[in-house]
Amino acid sequence: MRAAENRRAGFVYLIMAGIGTLALLLAFGLLSGPDGNYTFEAIRAGTRTPVTAAIALVLVLIGAGSKAGLVPLHAWLPLAHPAAPTPASAVLSGAVVKAGVIGLIRFLPFETGAPFWGAVLIGAGVITAYYGVLVGITQKRAKTVLAYSTVSQMGLLAVLLGVGLA
Numbered sequence: 001m002r003a004a005e006n007r008r009a010g011f012v013y014l015i016m017a018g019i020g021t022l023a024l025l026l027a028f029g030l031l032s033g034p035d036g037n038y039t040f041e042a043i044r045a046g047t048r049t050p051v052t053a054a055i056a057l058v059l060v061l062i063g064a065g066s067k068a069g070l071v072p073l074h075a076w077l078p079l080a081h082p083a084a085p086t087p088a089s090a091v092l093s094g095a096v097v098k099a100g101v102i103g104l105i106r107f108l109p110f111e112t113g114a115p116f117w118g119a120v121l122i123g124a125g126v127i128t129a130y131y132g133v134l135v136g137i138t139q140k141r142a143k144t145v146l147a148y149s150t151v152s153q154m155g156l157l158a159v160l161l162g163v164g165l166a
Contacts, residue, residue, distance in 0.1 A: 020066030068100025118166025128155030
């Protein structure tokens with residue numbers, strides 16, 4: 001039985017990671033500077049139409065949000081934690097999901113601000129934080145509780161990033 005659960009966890013993780021990676025790659029393509037320059041300086045200095053900027057921002061939110069485990073892109077976390085050995089589960093909770101937050105920090109336009117998108121990120125963060133708590137307290141397995149705790153904490157970080165963006 002555990003082998004089937006582990007295979008399902010791995011499959012869901014691969015699907016979610018693939019969707020997130022594809023979204024980030026598409027965002028990078030839209031954000032690249034002149035002459036295809038992908039440095040952070042070129043991305044920040046580039047000028048984009050509002051539509052292009054909005055599409056890139058949605059793609060970044062999807063890509064980094066799936067890595068960070070924001071609802072509804074969190075589906076892989078509660079499956080991966082119980083399936084992983086305890087040291088790997090700790091790494092998932094401590095480092096892997098933070099990569100999504102770092103992605104948001106690097107690519108969100110904090111210097112110019114985006115009040116609408118800040119509000120969207122705050123809303124997603126509040127939903128994620130409360131969802132993680134409400135579902136987490138109903139769980140019996142410690143690693144599943146850890147997974148939902150991680151989801152909740154990423155929601156709080158999303159709220160903070162949304163406030164900064166707004």
